[in-house]
Amino acid sequence: MTGPILQITDLKVEFPGLVRNVRALRGVDLVLHKGQIVGLVGESGSGKSLTALACLGLVPNSGRVSGSIMLDGFEVVGRGELELGRLRGGVAAMIFQNPMRALNPFFTVGQQMVEVIRCHRPFGRTEAVEAASEGLRDVQMPDPEIALGKYPHQMSGGQIQRVMIALGLACRPRLLIADECTTALDVTVQAQILVLLRELTVSHDLSVLFITHDLSVVATVCDRVAVMYAGEVVENGSVTDVFADPLHPYTRKLMSTVPTLGRAGGELESIRGQVPDLALPLTGCTFCDRCDDALDVCAATPPGMRRYRADHQAACHDTARRMDVE
Amino acid sequence: MSGNLSILAAEPAKAGFGLRARAFAAQNKLFVIGIVIFSVILLASIFAEWIVPYSPTRIAFADKLQPPSLEHWMGTDKFGRDIFSRVLVGGQTSMMVGAFVTFLAIVIGVPIGLVSGYFGGWIDNLLMRFSDVFLAFPPLLLPISIVAALGPGLNNAMIALAVSWFPWYARITRGAVMRVRKELYVDAARAMGVSHARIMIRHITPNSLTPIIVQGSMDFGFTILAAASLSFIGLGARPPTIEWGLMAANSRTQFLEHWWTALCPGFAIFLTVLAVNLMGDGLRDVLDPKHGTSE
Amino acid sequence: MTETPLLAVEGLVKEFSTKNGVVKAVDDVTFQVNKGETVAVVGESGCGKSTLAMTVLGLETATAGEIVVEGDRLGDVSRVVADRLGRDVGIVFQNPLSALNPKMKVAAIVGEPLKTALGLRGKDLHERVALLLEEVGLRPEHMRRYPHEFSGGQCQRICIARALALKPKLLILDEPTAALDVSVQAQILKLLNELQRELGVSYLFITHDLGTVDYIADRVLVMYLGKIVENGPVAQVFSAPAHPYTRALLDSVPTLDPAQRGALKIISGEVPSPVNRPPGCAFAPRCPRAEGRCRQEVPLSTARDGIREVACFHPLIGETPDQRSVHESENNLVRITGDGR
Numbered sequence: 001m002t003g004p005i006l007q008i009t010d011l012k013v014e015f016p017g018l019v020r021n022v023r024a025l026r027g028v029d030l031v032l033h034k035g036q037i038v039g040l041v042g043e044s045g046s047g048k049s050l051t052a053l054a055c056l057g058l059v060p061n062s063g064r065v066s067g068s069i070m071l072d073g074f075e076v077v078g079r080g081e082l083e084l085g086r087l088r089g090g091v092a093a094m095i096f097q098n099p100m101r102a103l104n105p106f107f108t109v110g111q112q113m114v115e116v117i118r119c120h121r122p123f124g125r126t127e128a129v130e131a132a133s134e135g136l137r138d139v140q141m142p143d144p145e146i147a148l149g150k151y152p153h154q155m156s157g158g159q160i161q162r163v164m165i166a167l168g169l170a171c172r173p174r175l176l177i178a179d180e181c182t183t184a185l186d187v188t189v190q191a192q193i194l195v196l197l198r199e200l201t202v203s204h205d206l207s208v209l210f211i212t213h214d215l216s217v218v219a220t221v222c223d224r225v226a227v228m229y230a231g232e233v234v235e236n237g238s239v240t241d242v243f244a245d246p247l248h249p250y251t252r253k254l255m256s257t258v259p260t261l262g263r264a265g266g267e268l269e270s271i272r273g274q275v276p277d278l279a280l281p282l283t284g285c286t287f288c289d290r291c292d293d294a295l296d297v298c299a300a301t302p303p304g305m306r307r308y309r310a311d312h313q314a315a316c317h318d319t320a321r322r323m324d325v326e
Numbered sequence: 327m328s329g330n331l332s333i334l335a336a337e338p339a340k341a342g343f344g345l346r347a348r349a350f351a352a353q354n355k356l357f358v359i360g361i362v363i364f365s366v367i368l369l370a371s372i373f374a375e376w377i378v379p380y381s382p383t384r385i386a387f388a389d390k391l392q393p394p395s396l397e398h399w400m401g402t403d404k405f406g407r408d409i410f411s412r413v414l415v416g417g418q419t420s421m422m423v424g425a426f427v428t429f430l431a432i433v434i435g436v437p438i439g440l441v442s443g444y445f446g447g448w449i450d451n452l453l454m455r456f457s458d459v460f461l462a463f464p465p466l467l468l469p470i471s472i473v474a475a476l477g478p479g480l481n482n483a484m485i486a487l488a489v490s491w492f493p494w495y496a497r498i499t500r501g502a503v504m505r506v507r508k509e510l511y512v513d514a515a516r517a518m519g520v521s522h523a524r525i526m527i528r529h530i531t532p533n534s535l536t537p538i539i540v541q542g543s544m545d546f547g548f549t550i551l552a553a554a555s556l557s558f559i560g561l562g563a564r565p566p567t568i569e570w571g572l573m574a575a576n577s578r579t580q581f582l583e584h585w586w587t588a589l590c591p592g593f594a595i596f597l598t599v600l601a602v603n604l605m606g607d608g609l610r611d612v613l614d615p616k617h618g619t620s621e
Numbered sequence: 622m623t624e625t626p627l628l629a630v631e632g633l634v635k636e637f638s639t640k641n642g643v644v645k646a647v648d649d650v651t652f653q654v655n656k657g658e659t660v661a662v663v664g665e666s667g668c669g670k671s672t673l674a675m676t677v678l679g680l681e682t683a684t685a686g687e688i689v690v691e692g693d694r695l696g697d698v699s700r701v702v703a704d705r706l707g708r709d710v711g712i713v714f715q716n717p718l719s720a721l722n723p724k725m726k727v728a729a730i731v732g733e734p735l736k737t738a739l740g741l742r743g744k745d746l747h748e749r750v751a752l753l754l755e756e757v758g759l760r761p762e763h764m765r766r767y768p769h770e771f772s773g774g775q776c777q778r779i780c781i782a783r784a785l786a787l788k789p790k791l792l793i794l795d796e797p798t799a800a801l802d803v804s805v806q807a808q809i810l811k812l813l814n815e816l817q818r819e820l821g822v823s824y825l826f827i828t829h830d831l832g833t834v835d836y837i838a839d840r841v842l843v844m845y846l847g848k849i850v851e852n853g854p855v856a857q858v859f860s861a862p863a864h865p866y867t868r869a870l871l872d873s874v875p876t877l878d879p880a881q882r883g884a885l886k887i888i889s890g891e892v893p894s895p896v897n898r899p900p901g902c903a904f905a906p907r908c909p910r911a912e913g914r915c916r917q918e919v920p921l922s923t924a925r926d927g928i929r930e931v932a933c934f935h936p937l938i939g940e941t942p943d944q945r946s947v948h949e950s951e952n953n954l955v956r957i958t959g960d961g962r
Contacts (some may be wrong), residue, residue, distance in 0.1 A: 015347075018345065018348065018349035018352065019346060019349050020343060043802040043803055043804060044802055051762045118859070142890075156666075156891050156892075157666075158891055159891070165704070186665035186666050186829070186889065186891075186892065187665065187829065187831070187870065187873050187874055188665060188869060188870065188873045188888060188891075189665075189891060190873070191872075191873035191874075191875070191885055191886075192887045192889075194875070195885065195887050213802070213803055214803075214875070215803075215877060216832075216874070216875040216876055216877050217875050219875065219876065219877050219878065219879045220875035220876070220879075220885055239879050240879055242878075243877065243878070243879050254803065254804065255805035255806065255877060257803060257804050257806070257835035258803055258806075258832065258877070259806070259810065259830070259832040259833045259835060259837075260832040260835070260876060260877055261831055261832055261835050261859065261871070261874055261876060266929065268807045268810060268811055268836060269807065270804065270807040270808040270811060271804040271807075274772055274774075275802075292877075300875070400962065499930050509719060509721040510714050510716055510720040511719065511721055511722045513680060513714070513720075513734070514712065514714065514720050514721075514780075514783070515722075516680060517678055517679070517680055517711075517712045518711075518733065518734045518737070518738070518783075518787075519708070519734075519737065519738060520733065520734075520737050521737065528725070528733075529720075529722050529725075531723075532724040533722070533724055535725065547628075
């Protein structure tokens with residue numbers, strides 16, 4: 001397969017209801033090539049987690065999905081559970097935010113790992129235990145054999161997250177989707193996991209879709225980044241380009257509202273107002289109400305995505321105006 | 327720049343009341359069915375005197391033991407009295423019993439559970455062991471014993487039932503209070519130096535009501551059933567009080583050939599308890615904050 | 622500085638008995654907060670910073686040690702003391718929505734301390750509440766609403782308004798922005814700064830986020846497994862950390878600058894469980910500079926020139942760069958460089 005590992009085209013997800021019709025994703029486009037770590041950044045309500053769920057066909061039943069998601073050449077949208085079952089774990093795997101909740105407190109880590117492994121691969125018990133052990137070694141778990149015999153509550157958040165990564169990799173998927181997987185961890189543990197993920201992209205030939213709200217994590221570990229707001233991608237490009245010269249006002253604001261080390265008392269900006277209600281029909285640009293650079297046209301017409309550099313696109317009228325002039 | 331930005335999230339144009347009511351009904355079918363049936367029974371009981379086709383005490387030996395017909399929807403009993411009219415009027419007694427017993431049990435049980443759950447420790451132990459004494463009796467044996475001691479009669483039966491019922495409310499309340507006690511806003515209140523009494527009344531109680539309301543609505547039906555049982559064995563309502571259990575008791579000798587004399591009041595009991603149970607189940611879903619709606 | 626500190630904590634210890642033994646969540650902690658300053662307490666899970674906040678506030682009873690508020694020693698938290706603490710010390714919690722009674726209107730929530738402590742009623746109460754709400758950026762008409770009608774950031778503003786109702790001298794904030802969206806965090810931090818300028822209130826700011834500390838705090842306490850390992854002005858501690866753990870923390874924080882991607886250093890291992898406290902210095906098992914003495918004796922806090930303190934036998938400052946690189950090259954430090962490809 002020489003095509004991209006993940007290609008999302010015009011993904012729309014709607015939650016119809018008698019009283020409210022929530023359009024959670026409004027046409028998401030995203031491409032991820034082999035061996036890349038792509039960051040998907042946004043705040044709550046931006047739709048980043050939903051995009052990830054959609055990639056594996058995990059959108060709740062009440063949601064209506066349209067558009068196209070090509071996972072290593074296979075179309076995900078519209079597939080049945082049986083076919084999706086083969087994709088999940090085999091082609092793409094997902095790890096979530098709160099590792100403590102992901103395992104059953106009743107069984108040991110080893111028992112749960114063996115169960116999952118045997119679901120996907122034709123191993124006998126001993127082979128599966130071997131595979132589990134090896135999986136834990138791959139994720140740099142200290143004392144893997146001892147870890148297998150522990151119960152989830154005896155392990156720390158960081159260790160369980162490693163277990164989840166090991167489980168995710170058990171079937172050698174090509175894509176790992178990590179949904180806020182370090183948010184609930186201590187900062188030193190987060191650093192370990194980030195380094196681990198980077199190493200795994202090389203050792204396991206893995207591509208990663210890294211979902212987070214934390215821009216600095218993206219800057220540290222990702223090659224490319226897509227910024228989401230109110231159900232759409234507003235900017236995407238290589239991390240170097242986007243961070244050096246953010247083209248969308250929301251991206252610029254995001255960077256300047258986060259208190260980071262070394263800012264040395266520089267003033268923090270804030271974004272006025274709030275994320276719009278996704279049940280409302282939004283005309284024009286979704287960010288326009290909160291934007292300092294809004295033009296008249298912004299309220300009426302939604303800006304389309306335009307390419308400004310080889311690997312840098314943004315959807316903004318003001319940027320278009322500025323860049324055309326220059 | 328357009329868009330009038332208020333500091334609160336913009337609200338979608340409020341759907342009309344009719345639309346929201348229909349959405350609510352679609353999501354909570356059980357609750358609505360229960361409420362409808364119960365309302366009909368309640369209204370029928372309240373307005374019984376005006377809607378009865380015959381006087382419930384009108385004796386007419388000529389018409390005795392008639393099966394259900396167009397003139398007598400539920401037939402007549404051994405004195406020729408119209409059973410349907412008696413069932414309607416008997417509803418008043420049953421409603422009153424249900425309301426009174428449940429109310430009394432709540433008024434006794436909830437404060438016990440509140441104090442017990444909030445303070446814990448030896449107070450909790452003391453109060454719960456005290457309640458356990460009442461819980462240790464097999465069902466109905468305790469009310470029977472109390473009524474036997476006090477003497478038969480509907481009022482004594484109601485008191486006996488309330489006294490046997492309160493421990494459940496104490497336990498339910500205690501459980502809810504122990505959960506709410508750990509909430510962050512209770513910590514915040516303690517940090518501000520708010521007194522225990524105020525915390526219990528202002529913060530804990532309003533947030534612990536859901537299980538009590540749900541249980542209370544279901545108990546409404548169960549107490550009616552219990553009172554009917556007591557009347558059936560002669561310890562509850564006595565003639566001339568009209569009460570469903572008593573009606574069933576009085577038909578004991580003849581109901582094998584004249585099934586309607588027992589089945590009709592029995593059906594009234596069944597319908598009431600069913601309606602109230604549906605309401606209670608549905609109420610639990612409605613009041614549960616995690617209830618997913620289409621909102 | 623001969624002025625009495627606003628808050629002086631001396632040798633504070635808080636123990637919990639668990640089924641695995643006695644756990645010292647706060648282990649012999651000593652520090653001060655002066656008038657009008659913001660002291661941040663940072664650390665990772667298990668360091669005891671939240672327990673410290675609860676104990677200072679009086680929600681937990683200290684096992685040992687002293688809490689002195691403006692020169693008045695507070696003994697066992699009795700009724701009188703609870704009153705005193707309730708007025709002089711306010712608290713803002715981490716989860717704003719959970720900290721508000723869902724069945725009470727905002728007016729009642731913010732007005733509660735005014736009612737119970739000052740006995741305000743009616744019009745007086747109404748006016749004070751309106752003022753407080755305006756001070757935190759809300760409007761008087763919000764008084765009539767319930768908490769669930771507000772967003773996370775607004776709920777936190779309500780909590781701040783409630784905490785400031787009795788004009789406390791010290792506000793303890795336990796991770797106040799952790800549960801909020803990124804764009805809202807900035808709003809709240811700016812509000813806190815503003816309020817401090819206007820009201821002169823001091824902050825004891827508990828957080829795990831070093832960027833926030835850099836922005837809002839004057840001094841920082843770094844905690845590890847119940848002890849303070851370093852204490853000093855933020856600018857100095859962050860630019861030249863004395864304790865190896867502080868150094869490791871700073872090195873683990875990802876920055877926005879992609880050019881610095883190679884600079885994410887990690888240390889191995891994780892914070893040990895408080896039940897299995899290692900002998901000697903708690904950080905020794907993970908410390909690249911640890912030697913024999915570190916594993917046997919517990920280092921005490923030593924003051925350096927009266928402004929900074931550090932509890933370490935081999936602190937990082939006062940060392941030549943050569944000595945530092947010798948220490949760093951030994952085990953435990955891993956660099957990721959550039960693209961890895």
